[in-house]
Amino acid sequence: MNFWDYLGNRHQQLLTDAYQHASAVFQCMVVATLIGVLIGVLTYRSEWAGNLATTATSTILTIPSLAMIGLLIPVVGLGVAPTVIALTLYGLLPIVRNAIVGLRGVDPSLVDAAKGIGMSRAARLFKVELPIAWPPILTGIRVSTQMLMGIAAIAAYASGPGLGNEIFRGIGSLGSKNALNQVLAGTLGIIVLALLFDAAYVLIGRLTISRGIRV
């Protein structure tokens, strides 16, 4: 069976896997973004807290994803839970780092001006600092998503959802006639998803970054 026939036969399964893959990455990204920006907002003002947050998240990234999932299984069991936890943790790093860098990069004289015209602490954050720091934060989110696309494939190891199952099945049956097709289909699927997500981010950027600060 050649690759195209394989796709034709298995498209139902492949689409389900692709959907679950995308869905897992998307949901984890939403959670990672909320937590990441929150950590950034809470720590950027303090030298040591900001650095601590960045270092902690970097450290997480140095743990191989397979090992991380392996470590999580005994604690939370198999399936969706270790996948979600691992993806969210990995997704945090670029977002936290860019949120801190972005918020620290806001011109102090603008913050001064915001205070000076009588904006409250919350108004300053939501109307001035976050919108100005938004482009780097969005870049962080984009980088995170790309990374999670690949890491999500590993989740199949813990019986997680997604295109990783296709790849693991292929690797497990190396030598059989469909092994290569399976690995190829899983890998290409991930690449296509990654490109689609990236296109979506370009669109989001267009819609949410003010024309006044768009480069």
Next chain:
Amino acid sequence: MSETTAATTSGSTASGADSGAAGTSGATSGATIELENLTKRYPGSHEPAVDSVSMEIKAGETVIFVGPSGCGKSTTLKMINRLIEPTSGRIRIDGEDVTDIDPVKLRRKVGYAIQSSGLFPHMTVAQNIALVPKMIGWGKSRIKSRVEEMLDLVGLDPGEFHGRYPRQLSGGQQQRVGVARALAADPPVLLMDEPFGAVDPITRDHLQDELIRLQHELHKTIVFVTHDFDEAIKLGDRIAVLRERSHIAQFDTPEAILTNPADDFVSGFVGAGAALKRLNLTRVRDVEIADIPTVTVDDPLQTIFDKLRVSGVNELLLLDKRGRPYKWLRRGDLMRAKGSLARAGTLVHDTVTRDATLRDALEAVLTDNAGRVAVTGRRGEYTGVVDMETLMNSVHEMLEADRLDAVEHQHELEEQRAQLTHQEQEGAGYGDPGGAAKA
């Protein structure tokens, strides 16, 4: 004058009651500001950055802080809207003690404009200006018309600039929008920290003129920080010359500081050429403008000859069709004209308006080879001539008047002081607050 001072220190001055302010026409919309022993000690430094500053700023007055870099001008200014919290001392605005009220509430009564314009880059010009009115809960349509009004006020076409982002504006335009934003909610007080420090000299000159015009209409209480003494002279009703730790070296009108600097520090800061700077404070319209015979380009040559003969002067001013100075015609020029004025006379290459400073006029007179310059009105039409002699006389009179003022001022101060001591002694003697009134 002494009564006003006594009243304000008691802290009960009502809004706009201080009519002795600089406002020359209409009601005063500014508020008084009183600083009392205001001190700021930054954490980690044992010397205070601002050491016990006390001053009273009248409603509707423009007060300039000048002083060397690092002397505490910005710190003092920012304590007024509590961007920097004072370590000790009191701040009163319009008699109300604002030292301990919610700073956000305080800042909405006090406009704030800074050097880099401080415009938010992700908001349009209109959104920037609308910020404060929005925060204090104005309605949509009111905000909209206010934005247009403010743009108009600072000399920007609302239609054109409304939807622009700050990066699409020149530095000078950004500065105007910054001022418009600071004034949008009509605060009685406006604080400005070197607002024109980052623009080129020509634009700065322009912006200063605009601010003067604006203040003429609005009568805000403006506190303005600069380290450019010429800017201080141009804009200030009164100037506070500050030395290190914001100690007030002299707090007086520009005229008094120029002609009667309190000490060496102030004269050092005033710099060389105080008499020349004094020329900046007087306008051409304040001096005697002479009239000279004029003719227009439409007059026949014969009329011009007759006029020259009858008036007995050596020189005529030829005006163009719209009454603007065009050429200086001397007797000799006319002899050589041979029936046509086309090539005769010298073109007028420099004129000054009635609003120009005497310094501009002097400059023009000095560069003119005959030592005079034509004065023009609003539309460039001829209104008269000033020459070297007029200027010299005016300057001498001015300096003499300043000197007399200074002497009188000195007298007044001494009298006041004597009276105060007298009152205190009496009050203490009788243990009766009414005692002073009987005296």
